[in-house]
Amino acid sequence: MHVSIFGSTVEIDESHIEEPPAVVREQVREYVRGTRRTFDLTVTRPEGVTGDVMATMTDIPYGETRTYGELAATLDTAPVAVGQACGRNPVPIVVPCHRVVGSDGGLRGYSGGDGVATKRRLLEFEQGTTQTRLSTES
Structure with a gap:
């Protein structure tokens, strides 16, 4: 299935999600x-x-973000293996591979939509809505 998000089209492999496409699109x-802020979907x-x-x-x-190295350390694997796995994520956005960045904060790559441009828009959106929420709660 294809979903439009922030001017990009991202492919989500619906065969990895138990819920029907209409539920995925609504979320x-x-x-x-x-x-x-989180998806309530059953992902295989x-x-x-x-x-x-x-x-x-x-x-x-x-x-928030985590680095490829941080995930690699958690999983006892190499950062490059984490990057490759991110690229194989069949359900981007639902499983937030856009939140994984390089050790220097660089975006590196993104398999969804328009690549790094889409990743940047997703991260800016999330960080912007988080900042707005924090400033309205203060």
Whole structure:
């Protein structure tokens, strides 16, 4: 399935999600509106490193990032293996591979939409809505 988000089209492999496409699309719309920070979907992860990396990415909070090296250390693997697994993520946005960055904060790559440009828009959106929420709560 293809979903439009921030001027890009991202492919989500619906065969890895138990819920029907209409539910996935609605949750993506809620994310774009800023009313959803996590996805409430049942995702089937591939076995091996890709599935392990996906599980770890799911734990990265909205508006935050982790480095390839941090995930690699958690999983006892190499940063390049984490990057490759991110590139194989069949459900970008739902499993937030856009929240994984280089050790210097560089965006490196993104398999969804328009690549790094889409990743940048997703991160800026999340960081912007997080900052707005914090300033209104103070």
